[in-house]
Amino acid sequence: MTHGRRLSPRLFVTVLAAATAVAAAVHLCIGLGEIDELTRQIVLQMRLPRLLVAVAGGAALGLAGAAMQATFRNPLASPDVVGTAAGAALGGALAIVARAAEVNALAVPVASLLGASFVTWLVFAFAGVGARFSATSLLLAGIAMNTLAGALTTFVVTLTVDNYTASSKVLFWLMGGLDAQNWSKAAITAVGAVVFGVPLLLRARELDVLVLNDDSAFSLGLDAATARRWLLWFACGLTATTVANTGGIAFLGLVVPHLARLLVGPAHRVLLPAAALLGAFVLVLADLACRNLPVTVNVRLGVVTSLLGAPYFLYLLRRHQRGEELQ
Amino acid sequence: MTAPAVRLEADGVTVQHGARTVLAGVDLTLAPGEFVLLAGRNGAGKSTLLRVLLGSQRADGGGVRLGGRPLHDWDARARARQVAFVPQAADCPFEFTGRELVAMGRHPHRGRFEPERAADRAAIDDALAAVDAGGFADRPVTTLSGGELRRVAVARALATEAPLLLLDEPLANLDLEHALQLVRLLRRLGEAGRGVLVAAHDLNLIAPAAHRVALLHEGRIHADGTPERVLDTGNVLTVFGVVAGAPDGYFPRAFRPR
Numbered sequence: 001m002t003h004g005r006r007l008s009p010r011l012f013v014t015v016l017a018a019a020t021a022v023a024a025a026v027h028l029c030i031g032l033g034e035i036d037e038l039t040r041q042i043v044l045q046m047r048l049p050r051l052l053v054a055v056a057g058g059a060a061l062g063l064a065g066a067a068m069q070a071t072f073r074n075p076l077a078s079p080d081v082v083g084t085a086a087g088a089a090l091g092g093a094l095a096i097v098a099r100a101a102e103v104n105a106l107a108v109p110v111a112s113l114l115g116a117s118f119v120t121w122l123v124f125a126f127a128g129v130g131a132r133f134s135a136t137s138l139l140l141a142g143i144a145m146n147t148l149a150g151a152l153t154t155f156v157v158t159l160t161v162d163n164y165t166a167s168s169k170v171l172f173w174l175m176g177g178l179d180a181q182n183w184s185k186a187a188i189t190a191v192g193a194v195v196f197g198v199p200l201l202l203r204a205r206e207l208d209v210l211v212l213n214d215d216s217a218f219s220l221g222l223d224a225a226t227a228r229r230w231l232l233w234f235a236c237g238l239t240a241t242t243v244a245n246t247g248g249i250a251f252l253g254l255v256v257p258h259l260a261r262l263l264v265g266p267a268h269r270v271l272l273p274a275a276a277l278l279g280a281f282v283l284v285l286a287d288l289a290c291r292n293l294p295v296t297v298n299v300r301l302g303v304v305t306s307l308l309g310a311p312y313f314l315y316l317l318r319r320h321q322r323g324e325e326l327q
Numbered sequence: 328m329t330a331p332a333v334r335l336e337a338d339g340v341t342v343q344h345g346a347r348t349v350l351a352g353v354d355l356t357l358a359p360g361e362f363v364l365l366a367g368r369n370g371a372g373k374s375t376l377l378r379v380l381l382g383s384q385r386a387d388g389g390g391v392r393l394g395g396r397p398l399h400d401w402d403a404r405a406r407a408r409q410v411a412f413v414p415q416a417a418d419c420p421f422e423f424t425g426r427e428l429v430a431m432g433r434h435p436h437r438g439r440f441e442p443e444r445a446a447d448r449a450a451i452d453d454a455l456a457a458v459d460a461g462g463f464a465d466r467p468v469t470t471l472s473g474g475e476l477r478r479v480a481v482a483r484a485l486a487t488e489a490p491l492l493l494l495d496e497p498l499a500n501l502d503l504e505h506a507l508q509l510v511r512l513l514r515r516l517g518e519a520g521r522g523v524l525v526a527a528h529d530l531n532l533i534a535p536a537a538h539r540v541a542l543l544h545e546g547r548i549h550a551d552g553t554p555e556r557v558l559d560t561g562n563v564l565t566v567f568g569v570v571a572g573a574p575d576g577y578f579p580r581a582f583r584p585r
Contacts, residue, residue: 069421070421073420074420075420075421202439202440203439205431205434205437205439208423208427208431209431209434211419211420211421211423212414212419212428212431213414213416214383215378215381215383215412215414216412216414216483218381218382218383218403218412219381219383219407219410219411219412219484219487219493220407220431220432220434220435220487221403221404221405221406221407221408221434221435222403222434223403261421261422265422265423265424265427266421266422266423266427267423267427
C-alpha cells in the first residue's frame with residue numbers, strides 16, 4: 001500500500017468510531033424485546049460490563065501489538081507470537097487454580113502481569129542479537145516460549161482435574177471469552193487499558209524513533225534500551241490486564257496493528273489510536289458474532305478471532321512468497 | 328544553524344573487545360567548518376571510533392569532550408542537537424515515507440507534548456532540499472533505491488540542525504553518480520560551517536574533496552592532515568599495504584572539486 005492510498009486519519013477515526021458505536025449499540029440491545037426491569041438488569045449488570053471489557057480489551061490488545069512490533073522492529077511481533085499472552089495465561093491459570101481469585105479480584109491480573117513480563121523478558125533476552133530481532137529468531141523463541149508456557153498451563157489445569165468445576169472454569173477461561181463479566185472485571189480491564197495505554201500513547205514519537213537502529217535513536221537523544229524496556233512493559237501490562245479477564249484472544253494483537261498500519265501508515269501518533277479503535281471494533285464485532293451465531297453450541301470468542309486471524313496470517317505469508325516485504 | 332559551534336575531541340580513547348584492543352589511544356578533533364575523512368583497513372575500528380565519538384559506546388580509557396565538556400555530562404537531547412549521525416545500514420521494517428523518517432530528526436527539538444511547529448517543518452523541508460530528495464520524499468521508504476535511502480538518512484541528520492555530523496560508510500552501495508553527489512554535498516556542508524566526519528573506504532572519491540584525512544591504523548591515528556600530505560606513498564603502504572605510485576594516482580583529476 002503506497003502513501004497515496006493511505007486514508008486520512010480523521011476520516012478513519014470518524015468512520016471507525018461511528019462503526020464501533022453502532023456495533024456497541026447492537027451489542028447492548030440485540031434481542032431484548034420489551035423494556036422492563038429484567039431487561040434493564042440484563043443490560044446494566046451483564047451486557048454493559050461485557051461491552052466495556054470488549055472495548056477496553058480490544059483497544060489494549062491493538063495497542064500492545066503495535067507497541068511490540070515497533071520495539072522488536074518486526075511486523076510479526078505481537079502478544080500471541082512472542083508468548084506474552086501465553087505467559088499471562090499461565091500466570092492467570094496459576095492464580096485461578098490456587099483460588100487466589102476468590103481472595104482478591106486483582107490476584108489474577110497481577111499473576112497474569114508477572115507471567116507476561118517474565119515470558120516477554122525471556123524472549124527479548126534470547127531472540128535479540130544486539131537489539132536486532134530477525135523474524136526467524138523471534139518466531140523460534142516465540143514458539144519455544146509459547147510451547148513451554150502452554151505445557152505448564154496444561155500441567156496447572158491437570159492439577160484440578162479431580163475438581164470438575166474448577167478445571168472447567170480454567171479451561172473455559174483459557175479458551176477466551178467475554179461471558180461471566182461483572183463490573184469489577186470491567187473496571188480492571190478499563191483501568192489497565194488506561195494506566196498502560198495512555199503512557200504508550202504519550203510516547204508515540206519514541207516508538208517511531210525506535211524503529212531506526214539503536215545508534216540512530218541514541219543520536220536523536222533517545223536511550224533505546226531504556227525506552228524499549230518501558231514500552232514493552234506497557235505492552236505486557238495491556239496484554240495481562242486483558243487476558244486476565246478474557247482468557248486467550250488469538251491473533252487480535254497481531255492482525256489489528258497490521259491492518260491499521262495498512263490503512264493509516266506506520267507513524268505511531270496516528271497508528272496507536274487507530275490500532276486501539278480498530279481493536280475495540282473488532283472485539284465488539286467478534287463477541288457479537290460468537291453470541292449470535294446460528295448454532296446451538298457455545299462458540300468461544302478465541303475461536304472466532306482465530307477464524308478471522310488465521311486467514312489473514314496466511315494472506316501475509318502469500319504476500320511474502322511473492323517477494324514483498326512482510327508489512 | 329542556531330546552535331553555537333562546538334568542537335568534538337577524542338583524547339586518548341581506548342576500546343577493548345574482550346582481549347582484542349580495537350582502539351589504543353586515539354586523538355582526533357572535529358571542528359565546525361571542516362570535512363574530514365577517517366580511513367583505514369577493514370576492522371581498523373572506524374565504526375567503533377564513530378560510536379565512541381557519538382557517545383553510544385563508552386570508551387574503556389581516555390575520553391570524548393564536546394564543547395570542552397565530557398560528552399556523557401551532556402543532556403541527551405542537548406547533545407543530539409550538537410552531534411548528528413548517519414548509520415551504515417538504514418533498513419526500516421515499516422512503510423514510513425521519506426519525509427516521516429526525516430521528521431524524526433526533529434525529535435531532540437520537540438518535547439513529548441509538542442506538536443510539529445513551523446520551525447520543524449522548515450528544517451525538514453530544508454534538509455530534504457539539501458539532499459535533493461523532494462521528488463521521492465512522500466514515497467514509502469520500502470520502495471526507494473539504496474541511494475535514495477542514503478539521502479533520506481543524511482537528510483534526517485541535517486534536520487537535527489546539529490553543527491557536527493558523523494557518517495559511517497555513507498557511499499556503500501551507491502553508484503558513482505550518487506556517490507559523487509553525496510561527496511559534493513558533504514563538502515558543501517563543511518564549507519557552510521558544519522563539521523563533517525566520514526568513516527569510509529572510498530579514498531579516491533572522498534579524499535580529493537576532504538579538508539583533512541585521518542588514517543586509523545593499529546588502534547591509533549597514524550597520520551592526520553591535508554589529503555596531499557597524509558596520503559603519501561609511505562603512509563598508504565603502511566596503512567593499506569598497497570604500493571601507490573604517485574599520490575596523484577589516488578586522485579582522479581576529473582573528480583577534483585577544484
